[in-house]
Amino acid sequence: MSGSARETIEYDVVIAGAGPAGLSAAVRLKQLDSSLDVVVLEKGSEVGAHILSGAVLDPSGLEALIPDWKEKGAPLNVPVTSDKFYMLGEAGQIRVPGFPMPPLMNNHGNYIVSMANVCRWMAEQAEELGVEVFPGMACSELVYDENGGVKGVVAGEFGKEADGTPGPAYEPGMELHGKYVFLSEGVRGSLAKEVIAKYDLSKGKEPQKFGIGMKEIWEIDPDKHNEGEVTHTMGWPLGGNAGGGSFIYHLENNQVYVGFVVHLNYKNPHLFPYMEFQRFKHHPMVAELLEGGKRVAYGARAISEGGYQSMPKMVAPGVALLGCSVGMVNVPRIKGNHNAMLSGKAAAEAAFDAIKVERSGDELTAYEDDVRGGAIGKDLKKVRNVKPMWSKWGMLPSLALGGLDMWTNTLGFSLFGTMKHGKTDAAATEEASKHKVIDYPKPDGKLSFDRLTNVSFAMTNHEESQPSHLQLGDDKLPISVNLPKYGEPAQRYCPAGVYEVVEEDGSDPRFVINFQNCVHCKTCDIKDPSQNINWVTPQGGDGPNYPNM
Incomplete structure (x- = not known):
């Protein structure tokens, strides 16, 4: 037309x-x-x-x-009352004290909100x-x-x-x-x-860098709710497999935001960000908070992480x-x-x-x-080196050196100059043969959920007769290149179960795109190692319908 x-x-x-x-x-x-x-x-x-x-x-x-x-009634109703930061191991946690953190990390004066x-x-x-x-x-x-x-x-x-x-x-x-x-x-x-x-x-x-952020809203036991509390964690379950961490924010009405971020420059194509999030909720500290509660919403969105040098x-x-x-x-x-x-x-x-x-x-x-x-x-x-430090040296060295760099930057200088990010997140993906398959526990339906069940809580919908808004540059490439070389990671990096490799007896594998499930996170456009997926907008009004994310 x-x-x-x-x-x-x-x-x-x-x-x-x-x-x-x-x-x-x-x-x-x-x-x-x-x-x-x-x-x-x-x-x-x-x-x-x-x-x-x-x-x-x-x-x-x-x-x-x-x-x-x-005076105009902006919905900033929950001032932050406490800040907690933990390093998680599989069975326990260590609270990191706030005093070494630069002042910019303090959440005093900020608000927990639904954007x-x-x-x-x-x-x-x-x-x-x-x-x-x-x-x-x-x-x-x-x-x-x-x-x-x-x-x-x-x-x-x-x-x-x-x-x-x-x-x-x-x-x-x-x-x-x-x-x-x-x-x-x-x-x-x-x-x-x-x-x-x-x-x-x-x-x-520098190339733009990204993370995938996944989030659930939970209604929890009022006795466990602490309005205004902000908690962040690092460490388990990601360990050395990927950068990232979690957030738990206590808003009003006995609700908490439970979220998990995975940096998309991970190497192992077997990594399954959504399942890392679900496993995280079984950590004793988190499970104790959520047990007896009810998940009421789910969604996901990519996050730009390149910062100053990538703009x-x-x-x-x-x-x-x-x-x-x-x-x-x-x-x-x-x-x-x-x-x-x-x-x-x-x-x-x-x-x-x-x-x-x-x-x-x-x-x-x-x-x-x-x-x-x-x-x-x-x-x-001030914070331009934190992300490249993590990518280059891992979590613990980047915590120490990043903290030092943020302190010196408040004084107007950096010992490290401006560090480079290097590869795109797509190019960071390595061949599947170089990495072990990760065994993820099956969701229990109480704390953890399969993707399609959770996607129903994003209330996403796309009119099915329209063209797919997830366009492949080469229809054959997912099976001819991505499957043998990378185990076709689209099956795992998508937090909404859009992409499937269907293998049936007597026929070749097929790459299936269930675009109706899409929550518009854009991860596929970013992380596909062959850069073969182009996300374009579907017709207006389609996609998720988030209530108060």
């Missing part, structure tokens, strides 16, 4: 993605000039439906954007200011001008058949044009990926990358939402200044300068 058949609507700024970055940009634009036409397009069925984050929120970003957020609910509240603030917010509108394509700059997006295309041709109920969608387009799609966004490749925005940068150039003609489209997570703090909000604010201010003097479609270099030279750059520069 050619773009000429689509209706075109003109805006001052078009924003793809109603996460903390995109909504902050929308709010700030309207604060600066109420007459600006601003639209936010969200692929989830509602704002917040696709938002999954830990989350302990540093309120500094919200404070800068909406100083009277408390989905924070985004719902932010969308209300944006709409009150006159921003148009359209959920269920996936941005499936970029629109370029005659000079090769970005001038808009295609959104709201529905009704394609499985082969990609228009079906009987086909709707071509609309072209939404803006003087500037902001991409705030979150980690590994499909349009941001296209822009980064087209304009070579990662040239001279690509953030602007190209007509377009700016915001938040996790750039990668602004402070890895040791496990926080990025405050930086996402600050990036949205900075992008809005740069666009406002440009539009005010009747500029449009150029590069918003003031935005990039603000991010790299301002609060975000300072936040990330």
Whole structure:
């Protein structure tokens, strides 16, 4: 379907993605000039439906954007009351004292939140200011001008058949044009990926690094609940197989967030991140907390972990990358939402200044300068070596040296300079023959669950007649290369059971993609060792429906 058949609507700024970055940009634009036409397009069925984050929120970003957020009823209801950090062994744990930690690691003044609910509240603030917010509108394509700059997006295309041709109920969608387009799609966004490749925005940068974060919400025995308590762990069960760790956050209503992060630069393709998470819950300390409780939600999302040295150039003609489209997570703090909000604010201010003097479609270099030279750059520069240290030297040396480096960085210098990340996470995967198969206990259905049962708690849904949004560059490669060489790790790294190798008597193995299960985590796009899987957006409204992740 050619773009000429689509209706075109003109805006001052078009924003793809109603996460903390995109909504902050929308709010700030309207604060600066109420007459600006601003639209936010969200692929989830509602704002917040696709938002999954830990989350302990540093309120500094919200404070800068909406100083009277408390009076306006922002859902920051649970201040952190205690911080605990443990090293786990299989049968026990050692509490790590807080005093050696640099001050930036302290959670005093932060809040345990549902970022989905924070985004719902932010969308209300944006709409009150006159921003148009359209959920269920996936941005499936970029629109370029005659000079090769970005001038808009295609959104709201529905009704394609499985082969990609228009079906009987086909709707071509609309072209939404803006003087500037902001991409705030979150980690590994499909349009941001296209822009980064087209304009070579990662040239001279370290490769972006990622983790897979999996999270469950549990209702637990009130006698075990301690509202405001924050616990992090490292060590068992991952050991030396992969970097990562867990979080347990006690929010209100006797609920806890239980989450597990696995860094995606692991070597052993037999590793099964989801099953590592399930095994973790059987540790005596965790099992004691959860026993008698009830899991009420599940989800998963990739996390950008490359930090300061991996941030690509953030602007190209007509377009700016915001938040996790750039990668602004402070890895040791496990926080990025405050930086996402600050990036949205900075992008809005740069666009406002440009539009005010009747500029449009150029590069918003003031935005990039603000991010790299301002609060975000300072936040990330201090911790830039923690992730590469862990990758290079392992957990314990990186704890000691990373702590030292963070301390010296607070004084303005580093003994290590700026370390490199090296390989991409896909390239870090080694051949299956070099590694032992890992034996995972079967889930017991009480503390631990099989993937498909848990995925039902993500309430994900995709209309089955549409084309698969998980595209293979080469249909044969999963069986011809990935299976013999790597044991086809897609069967294991996907936290939603999307990928299967089906082996039936008398026939060759088949690679099956159950795209209906997808929770939009993007792990496959990142970790596939052959880089053969391309995640593109399905039709709007499809995917998970997270209640208060």
